[in-house]
Amino acid sequence: MINAVKDAFINKANWLCFISGFSLVLAYAPFSLWWLALCLPLGLVHCLYRAKSNKEAFKYGFIFAFGWFASGISWVHVSIDQFGGLPLAISLLLMLLLCLYLALFPALACYLTQRFSNSNNKLWLLPSFWLLSEYLRSVVLTGFPWLSLGYSQIDSPLAHFAPVIGEVGITAIILLINISLYLIISANRVKIEANVASNIIPSTLVLMTIGIATFVFAKTTWVTATGEKLKTALIQGNIEQSMKWQPENEWPTMLKYLDLTRVNYDADLIIWPESAIPALEPTVQDYLSTVNSSAILNNSTIITGIINYNFETKEYFNALITLGNTSSNNEQGYYYNHNNRYYKNHLLPIGEFVPFQAWLRPLAPFFNLPMSSFSRGDYVQANLQANGLAILPLICFEIAFPHQLAANLTDNTDILLTVSNDAWFGDSHGPHQHLDIARMRALEFGRPLLRSTNTGITAVVDHFGQVTGIIPQFEQAVLKAQLDIVTGKTPYSQWPQLILSLMILMPLMIIKGISARQLN
Structure with missing residues (x-):
């Protein structure tokens, strides 16, 4: 031996x-x-x-x-080490096992x-x-x-x-x-x-x-511009992950996003990142109604990440909801459990659901991360309707699955949207790789893409996969840009x-x- x-x-x-x-x-x-x-x-x-x-x-x-995975996905260790509550030796062992499996x-x-x-x-x-x-x-x-x-x-x-x-x-x-x-x-x-x-x-x-x-x-x-342009504003709140779910930071975080939005209502579409609102949807109805009314008054639409909890089925969902104008010209806009929403389907193991949780959860804090018991949304869901546009949303990890995107692409889809919270991975190369994956989806499917994140990298990507606007990591900022709406289909988008x-x-x-x- x-x-x-x-x-x-x-x-x-x-x-x-x-x-x-x-x-x-x-x-x-x-x-x-x-x-x-x-x-x-x-x-x-x-x-x-x-x-x-x-x-x-x-x-x-x-x-x-x-060797490829050991260096390429070393960023996974950041989340395990900083937020998992495991000894360094154990976290390195988990990374070793992951790389061995992928190899x-x-x-x-x-x-x-x-x-x-x-x-x-x-x-x-x-x-x-x-x-x-x-x-x-x-x-x-x-x-x-x-x-x-x-x-x-x-x-x-x-x-x-x-x-x-x-x-x-x-x-x-x-x-x-x-x-x-x-x-x-x-x-x-x-x-x-x-x-x-x-x-x-x-x-x-x-x-x-x-x-x-x-x-x-x-x-x-493969696709051509229609001449129609969309004014967008992407909000990057830059909330530290260690503070995000602290009860005392709930309202300061929500007010920060509202304040950053109020001065950007000239945009047709405003995007907040994944779980931008650090509270359960049913518990912040007054706040959501206020934001909704403000968006309608300014003829704008806000899409935000939030966690929904169904008290009847006792299920959590990682969700995107729309506030303000929709294509139906519904003056009411948002109301609780309306259909103009998206529930994440492709959940991240450990981070959003724990396999064999009866055995694993008692072992270490790593298996009890905040919001790690989500239920899945449907694989195929309707595009979000926002100010007359059809928007195909994907949350975080889902952007790495082109077949899921293809299953939700329709003849009317105008824009691709991905929201994320890459704060889990700190100043590593993970968020940069994540952005390039999103760029590849825009190029494959011939549609402009918006990427909104909590701590970066927030970006606007055109239908050629090129970044036309960006906010670096760890900055609080608003990215304003104009998107060209396009028509046509790429071969790959039709038959992946x-x-x-x-x-x-x-x-x-x-x-x-x-x-x-x-x-x-």
């Missing part, structure tokens, strides 16, 4: 995989060295090509992915690649199996699709593929680029292996095809499931067909 551990630590291939994966965090925000994603996976590709067995391929994929999915992709490849098609099956494993990562145990490779390319030329094949398609392209580069580089060595040399032409064709498609998609317009299925299945069928002909 000791010798096996020692061998693992001195194995150069293991270190190559780990360092390649660990360094990959630099390709994502806030570093945004996107070009690293086009070369760092070469370490994994090299080891996978040299793998002698399914077990060895699994090992290389696991080590690469463990299983890329390891599975590498295992399947080795298992179903032969000397002629080795590596080319990796993109398909990688996308399959990424899909599994997004659904198993409610899913955690964070840090997918494609998100690193939101500011690269490959971003032009997003409206056509989505972020998942960009992930496949990144792998294809790394595989092609590896095979071309390997073929130029002094000693050329026959099976590597035979891949020079297809590798070159792959790179040329990607380059041509990038140029074509960069010149293609079909596109994913085809990208997984078609390469497998083509490569297997070619292999069968070669055997004959």
Whole structure:
């Protein structure tokens, strides 16, 4: 056993995989060295090509992915350490277990690649199996699709593929680029292996095809501006997480948001962040009625996060509600339990619900965080109606699930909205990654997006995925901007499931067909 551990630590291939994966965090925000994603996976590709067995391929994929997640989602530790009430050793152990779990999915992709490849098609099956494993990562145990490779390319030329094949398609392209580069580089060595040399032409064709498609998609317009503009104001209250749910801070917080709003009623749409109102909806009806009347008087609409509690069913909901004008010109505007609201569907484990809570809650404060017993809203809900516009809302973590967004997108959807409270993650790279995920959704679905957060990063994103206005972290401010309303649909917004299925299945069928002909 000791010798096996020692061998693992001195194995150069293991270190190559780990360092390649660990360094990959630099390709994502806030570093945004996107070009690293086009070369760092070469370490994994090299080891996978040299793998002698399914077990060895699994090992290389696991080590690469463990380094990738250990650096890439280290921000999760901030919430555990600062708000979980756990000893440092235990919080680090939980992070270790999370990274080990997530590493299983890329390891599975590498295992399947080795298992179903032969000397002629080795590596080319990796993109398909990688996308399959990424899909599994997004659904198993409610899913955690964070840090997918494609998100690193939101500011690269490959971003032009997003409206056509989505972020998942960009992930496949990144792998294809790394595989092609590896095979071309390997073929130029002094000693050329026959099976590597035979891949020079297809590798070159792959790179040329990607380059041509990038140029074509960069010149293609999928949606067009209608000429209509919307005045928006996004309020960032900058309430410290440790103070947010203190009873004595309830009214000061609510008055702060009201004061910041009063001087911005020239905006058609005003957004407050997730749970901006730190009180249960039924208990602050007088306050909500006042805000509602003020918004109506100024011909504006306010959308705010709040916690609703149903006294009959004894259920909590993480909610968004509208105050003021709606498309129906209803002078009453808001009233308790009106239908113009949204309940979060995709709840965050531990933070919003606790699996096996009868066992876990007594163990530590980490399993008893404030508001960690929510019920789920419906997967498909009506768009919010605000000042004549249809707004598709998602709360916090939900923006990482494009299929949920697609299920709620309608022909009339004008704007995407995501609200969050990233104060849980402090001054880490988590909020920056979160913003890039939201930007990718705007680009994929061809709709402008508003992102309102408690402590930052609040931003306005156009339908090209570009940030047109931003409030940095840990500042109290109001972001005012004008949005262009657009019309039209991107290919990805219409068929996301079909596109994913085809990208997984078609390469497998083509490569297997070619292999069968070669055997004959």
